[in-house]
Amino acid sequence: MKPTIRDVARMANVSISTVSRVMNAPESVTKDKRQRVLEAIESLNYHPNALARGLIFKKSQLLGVLIPDIRNPYFGEIIRGMEDAAKQLGYNLMIYNTDRVPERIISYLDTLNKQQADGLLFVSDYVQRQYYETMQACGYPVVLVSTVSFEYELPSVKVDEEAAAFEAVSYLIEQGHQHIGLICFTLPDPISGQTRHDGFVRALERNNLHHCASYVEFATHWFEEAYAATSRLFDRYPHLTAVFACSDEFAMGVISCLHDRGIRVPDQVSVVGFDNLRMSWMTIPKLTTIAQPMYAIGWRAVEKMHEQLEFGEAAVLREWLPHELIVRESTLPMFHRPQHRE
Amino acid sequence: MKPTIRDVARMANVSISTVSRVMNAPESVTKDKRQRVLEAIESLNYHPNALARGLIFKKSQLLGVLIPDIRNPYFGEIIRGMEDAAKQLGYNLMIYNTDRVPERIISYLDTLNKQQADGLLFVSDYVQRQYYETMQACGYPVVLVSTVSFEYELPSVKVDEEAAAFEAVSYLIEQGHQHIGLICFTLPDPISGQTRHDGFVRALERNNLHHCASYVEFATHWFEEAYAATSRLFDRYPHLTAVFACSDEFAMGVISCLHDRGIRVPDQVSVVGFDNLRMSWMTIPKLTTIAQPMYAIGWRAVEKMHEQLEFGEAAVLREWLPHELIVRESTLPMFHRPQHRE
DNA sequence: AATGACGTTGAAAAGGTTTTCAAAAAAAGA
DNA sequence: TCTTTTTTTGAAAACCTTTTCAACGTCATT
Structure with missing residues (x-):
């Protein structure tokens, strides 16, 4: 059974509030208690439960990626850029293959909603009316990757x-x-x-x-x-x-x-x-x-998502990355x- | 703001327990209430919060995949097999690139722990002592994919x-x-x-x-x-x-x-x-x-993970899939x- | 008409965390 | 030494579900 914050509290002989503070605002706890708590955390190999935190913050740190087919090396490059950026910014990538099939896409759009994904990275497919409406209904921010929409106001990253x-x-x-x-x-x-x-x-x-x-x-x-x-x-x-x-x-x-x-x-x-x-x-x-700068496209897409999540909207709506012959x-x-x- | 079970309950004029039952054991609710609840769910576009469910069931439906580098098409094929199986069995795949760098691996192993991943799919890398110990400490089941360990008793899927x-x-x-x-x-x-x-x-x-x-x-x-x-x-x-x-x-x-x-x-x-x-x-x-049957390797790996999650252990420990010249x-x-x- | 059985329902607890609020302890001032 | 201020601490509520348990109503049986 995984140790919880209660186990840590008991072992360090403090309240769970104190344990929480040690992790989130260490200065507000006296040195000796902090020390005891840290030791308990260490010895129990305690990691705070992201589900519980997510429930409170309404943030899962999960980003959904809808991609036509990961077997296409083109997408592999993009995903790698995304993942490196995600690691740096503290997100986790959930990958879904759509084959550009509308039913799959709609189904995954709902899955993301259930899984409480913080955002959606929609890769290389045309944004149909139905998709857009489902995205709106689900309410998570979207970044279009290697695709763009002129009908809808969705941030995008791609090449011209x-x-x-x-x-x-x-x-x-x-x-x-x-x-x-x-x-x-x-x-x-x-x-x-x-x-x-x-x-x-x-x-x-x-x-x-x-x-x-x-x-x-x-x-x-x-x-x-x-x-x-x-x-x-x-x-x-x-x-x-x-x-x-x-x-x-x-x-x-x-x-x-x-x-x-x-x-x-x-x-x-x-x-x-x-x-x-x-x-x-x-x-x-x-x-x-x-x-095409595939890696950079993926990286920028995640940064752009981060902007939306942090500031409510992306600095630039449609972004064009340079190509080269x-x-x-x-x-x-x-x-x-x-x-x-x- | 996303609708919660309370919103549905209010709209349908029932208690949240009833709403929950409509979703998990529909027969136990009278037809008219069930009907009202279903309508409310529909009209609010309500989706149960996976974080909250995860908290109760101690299951996130999240599987972590540690892979050397998704840019390698070999891994793309495996991932696709995994994802198709995951979709069918109700899991979601979180992908992490390790470059086979020990620090990255250890760091991701902890990330999975924090994210409450239900299991780890460890792809194509040698299982070092330190990895194994961290895996054990984290307590999630592991499946080795396109790799194998003879030092440790870990289920694996690969070719001879x-x-x-x-x-x-x-x-x-x-x-x-x-x-x-x-x-x-x-x-x-x-x-x-x-x-x-x-x-x-x-x-x-x-x-x-x-x-x-x-x-x-x-x-x-x-x-x-x-x-x-x-x-x-x-x-x-x-x-x-x-x-x-x-x-x-x-x-x-x-x-x-x-x-x-x-x-x-x-x-x-x-x-x-x-x-x-x-x-x-x-x-x-x-x-x-x-x-190599890459797609099948990925698919089997997820099935194997499912076996462990459902029955406590995989039916076969080390599994060898056929190759062909x-x-x-x-x-x-x-x-x-x-x-x-x- | 009275009793028992059964099906349907809601209140409340649990799951693991953060945070507010009030209480306790410590430090400062008189 | 006694107040006042500040810092540190813990209890409890909140986040959103599921599930247990008890209560209620309905129906059948006697």
Whole structure:
């Protein structure tokens, strides 16, 4: 049976109030008693019951994290940033996988409510009306992570994906590519699908490459789908010399498909990814990609939650963290490509 | 302000006991009252406070997970299995990254105690004396995940790594390889380092290939280290025709290093990995590897925890889940290798 | 009509902590 | 030495549930 504050009090021969004070306001207790209490705590290996404290303070120090799927390394990086910040600020992270399934999400939203979570970190999913209403009803503060809402006033931390996509495609164009394809998240996804598509189109238009606008195929999240999408893309447009893939996993799907078709990357086709997963520099060739500061996104999200919890609201509502184009081996300028090499 | 059971009672015009009964033993309440209570619950969006319930039942429904680093996709898979099982059994997972640093581990062990976690899932690290003692002192049940202890009687779920390594190396030998190297976790790691090394050596001895026993280099966890280790290995033994890498990440380091040295995989050197991460079939070439059932390991671990919580102890103490050799493209039989191809 | 059995209900205690308030002890002042 | 002020202390209430126990009302049996 776990020792309680009563056990400590009895052993130190003081009241429980005194024990509580020793832990929360040590100066208000005389030295000798404090000493006795400390010894008792030590020898009983006493730890105050967080449930009981939570009941009083109406704070559980628990933060709920709703994430599509922890198996995606992208989320692993974010979670790590969150957890390090959480440790520092005294929170604990409860992780839930949603697969972006509405029923799961609603169910977890209620779970958090029951568990008295102090706040919700909602990662990488579009905030539907129903979600928002449930969040409101539950009353805990929310931080949107790697997603954003313009319908609702929810604090968020993410990268400007439109700009990032624009930069990636612009880079390809600068390198002399005139026939650029896109392997895109499906457009119903307004956060990562639509925005990256927008950036792609804007870069095209800025450079009078309107003809590329139809060089697009869609996939949802997975390598296999990107592989299949690439297959469709090159069936239709075999003359493409570059592909912008909306994630590093997509990029690997692209490269894998191209490899199977006997097309060399980057000699014949350049590929740019998105995310800069650890894995992106383990591949052959190493991926040129848009780096997102995943760790920092997670860290900032927890800080932002802390701001809300401490001051009632976040200092900045929608926060944009910088991205960065990282050039590695999967891209080549048109004018440097080996000619007719077989 | 969150509604409490009192608010519900007031609205339904009954006592709080009745409300409680409606939730925990509905049949014991007359239909009309039950109806009124249910309506009140609904309209207030009332959820019972888990902190208060936890205080009474001495159960928080919280499980602590101590994991080296969630960024490692291997752990992502395990966590997902855990979380799905947790959802089904009514638990919530609190995740903590240890980096295998003793101070962090001890600190988290105490945190769990404070948070009243119902149990600890200790993932993939050696159980040191000090850890065990702290666990005992805290008094929560423990399940070892992808690790095991022979000093202490702690339930565990994992794969037989010695046998798995034996199988991987035996396969290489069957394929006609006579000069096989090993990129191994450092030996101070008794769980994944020593055992896989043992399996390697046993396969060698069984086949009279003792001369290979010195074809070993060590690395700790990361791609870069595996890359460097491979470099050292081939500096010393350029005649190797196969390498067994102790993880898929290692295997990618091996392949990357070999690639940079102009050595083709699998044409000139075969490589076998370990784990079967999702990533292992996204690479070029796709990895031949020992598959661990990560998802199942996580799932079983939570079930095992549940057994302990419900029945006082786990049905089976040390549980071994099956591994499987998956042959893909990174290995080739000696007699099929393209000769003198340049 | 009276008794007993049973089902339904509410008051109160318990769970482990913090905090308010009043009492006791110590220190300061006269 | 006796008051007054200040510091230190403990009892009790509060946080939100569940559960025991006793009381009440209903119904059936005699």
